[in-house]
Every structure is written in C-alpha cells, then in structure tokens.
Amino acid sequence: MKKILVACGAGVCTSTAVLSKMKKILDDNGFKGQYELAQCKIAEVPSKSSSFDLCVATTMVSEVKCPFIMGIAFLTGRGLEDTVKKIFTELKK
Amino acid sequence: MIFQDDNSLDMHIDPKYIFMDFEAENDMDAIKKMAANLNKEGVVKESFISAILEREKKFCTGLQFDEAGIAIPHTDTQHVNLPAVSIAVLKNPLSFQEMGTPGxxxxxxxxxxxxxxxxxxxxxxLQTLMTEFQKNGVLTSLIQSESKNELLNKFKILLRK
Structure with missing residues (x-):
C-alpha cells in the first residue's frame, strides 16, 4: 500500500481539486486499492511527509522527506501526461 | 442569485460581483479592489481583504491554461460570510505569479x-471549473463576453454541466 500526501496552502482548496482528479486517474489505471490518500497544509509537509511514499502539492515545498511531484497539471491539464507518468513510476517502486 | 444544483455547487454569484473591462495597477491592486467590493456587498468580512492579499503573496494563484492565463485568489473560510465567486475580465492582461512555480x-x-x-x-x-476550463473554447468565450449578463449566463451553464 502506497501512501500519498496531497498538499496546498490551507490543505483545503486546490489540494482537494488535485486529489479528486488524481484519484480518478489512478483508479482508471488499475491502481485502485493500492494506495491511500491524505491531505494537509503545505506547512505540515516537512513534519508529515516522512511517513509517506509520495507528496503531490500545488506549491513548492522546501523540506519534503519523501519523493515530491508538482501537481498543478491536475488543475490546468497542461503536462498532465508527464505528471501522471511520474506518479505511476513512484507507485510501482 | 444562487446556484444550487444536484452537485450542491452552492456559490453565490451576482452581477454586482462581476467586472468587465476591469482595470488595475497590478495583481495585488486587482485582488484588493475585488476583495473590497465583496466586503462592501457584505459577502466577506473586512479581514478577508488583508488575508487574501497575504495569501496571494505566499501561495500565488496564477494558472496557465492552454487558452488563457487565469488567477483564482482565495483565502481561509473564517473571513467569509457567504460562499461566493467574483469574476473580473481584465481590460489589459496583468502579470501574476504562477501557482507552484516561483519566478x-x-x-x-x-x-x-x-x-x-x-x-x-x-x-x-473549483474542480468543476478546472475541468471546464480545459475544454476548447470555454475560457475564450467567457473572456469575450460583451456584458455582465452574458458572462453570468455562460458561467451558469458551465456549473450545470
């Protein structure tokens, strides 16, 4: 089971939009049941990320203690294929 | 005017929250003017104005879609009286910092x-908007609206999808 942490400024707005889009893509690609999602504020990432396998966020984070992938593409659709590929690679590790 | 459909996208929108040919000095000035208007209309508390400006400095909200650049300034719920959206079509494009990519x-x-x-x-x-804005012609059509009512109607149709 891979643990994914999704973060944005307040852990409410853009992270929820990213989370729901990402969840749909993961499930559509056969990852259902193989991952867990959690959501937090960007300020909590340094302390929380060590217990996660991957962090996806809508803003840069300085002290991430797990692999990090920028999640803006889930909002705009631009570069989404690349972002999704990177996430798949992390989940298959 | 309230939109309440099956998805409970219960955000208030009113011609009073819409600006056409909107002019501002820069990104912060635009946010300040829009926030002050929402405060004047009783939609948000006075604290919303400084909170949303601070938030934009820390976590900028410019987003580049294929058709156009947009910004989605927002801040914490405690500054809000009524869930609402305010829209400004800019007379001249303004430079915003991109979300997630400083510089x-x-x-x-x-x-x-x-x-x-x-x-x-x-x-x-927000999720509905982001999905719609990725579709061909949607943002262009909103931006090319000739009146507040035209924009409002187009926006309403997006939310009902």
Missing amino acids: TKVNVEIIFMLAIKAAHSQVEF
Whole structure:
C-alpha cells in the first residue's frame, strides 16, 4: 500500500481539486486499492511527509522527506501526461 | 442569485460581483479592489481583504491554461460570510505569479476570486471549473463576453454541466 500526501496552502482548496482528479486517474489505471490518500497544509509537509511514499502539492515545498511531484497539471491539464507518468513510476517502486 | 444544483455547487454569484473591462495597477491592486467590493456587498468580512492579499503573496494563484492565463485568489473560510465567486475580465492582461512555480509569471486575462465558506461542496465547484476550463473554447468565450449578463449566463451553464 502506497501512501500519498496531497498538499496546498490551507490543505483545503486546490489540494482537494488535485486529489479528486488524481484519484480518478489512478483508479482508471488499475491502481485502485493500492494506495491511500491524505491531505494537509503545505506547512505540515516537512513534519508529515516522512511517513509517506509520495507528496503531490500545488506549491513548492522546501523540506519534503519523501519523493515530491508538482501537481498543478491536475488543475490546468497542461503536462498532465508527464505528471501522471511520474506518479505511476513512484507507485510501482 | 444562487446556484444550487444536484452537485450542491452552492456559490453565490451576482452581477454586482462581476467586472468587465476591469482595470488595475497590478495583481495585488486587482485582488484588493475585488476583495473590497465583496466586503462592501457584505459577502466577506473586512479581514478577508488583508488575508487574501497575504495569501496571494505566499501561495500565488496564477494558472496557465492552454487558452488563457487565469488567477483564482482565495483565502481561509473564517473571513467569509457567504460562499461566493467574483469574476473580473481584465481590460489589459496583468502579470501574476504562477501557482507552484516561483519566478514564473502568468499573463492573466480573467480573475475568479473565490470566497469559500465551507470546504467541501465549494471545492467541488473549483474542480468543476478546472475541468471546464480545459475544454476548447470555454475560457475564450467567457473572456469575450460583451456584458455582465452574458458572462453570468455562460458561467451558469458551465456549473450545470
């Protein structure tokens, strides 16, 4: 089971939009049941990320203690294929 | 005017929250003017104005879509009285910092200021917008609206999808 942490400024707005889009893509690609999602504020990432396998966020984070992938593409659709590929690679590790 | 459809996208929108040919000095000035208007209309508390400006400095909200640059300034729920969205179509594009990519600018043609009161149903609203804005012609059509009512009607149709 891979643990994914999704973060944005307040852990409410853009992270929820990213989370729901990402969840749909993961499930559509056969990852259902193989991952867990959690959501937090960007300020909590340094302390929380060590217990996660991957962090996806809508803003840069300085002290991430797990692999990090920028999640803006889930909002705009631009570069989404690349972002999704990177996430798949992390989940298959 | 309230939109309440099956998805409970219960965000208030009113011609009073819409600006056409909107002019501002820069990104912060635009946000300040839109926030002050929402405060004047009783939609948000006075504290919303400084909170949304601070928030934009820390976590910028410019987003580059294929068709146009947009910004979605927003801040914490405690500054909001009524869930609402304010829209400004800019007379001249303004440069905003791109979300997640410090140092990258987005040429913003339309601003969607979100006054979010309760996290979940209104975030669904954001999700719907992001999905619609990726579709061909949607942002261009909103930006080319000739009146507040035209923009409002187009926006309403997007939310009902």
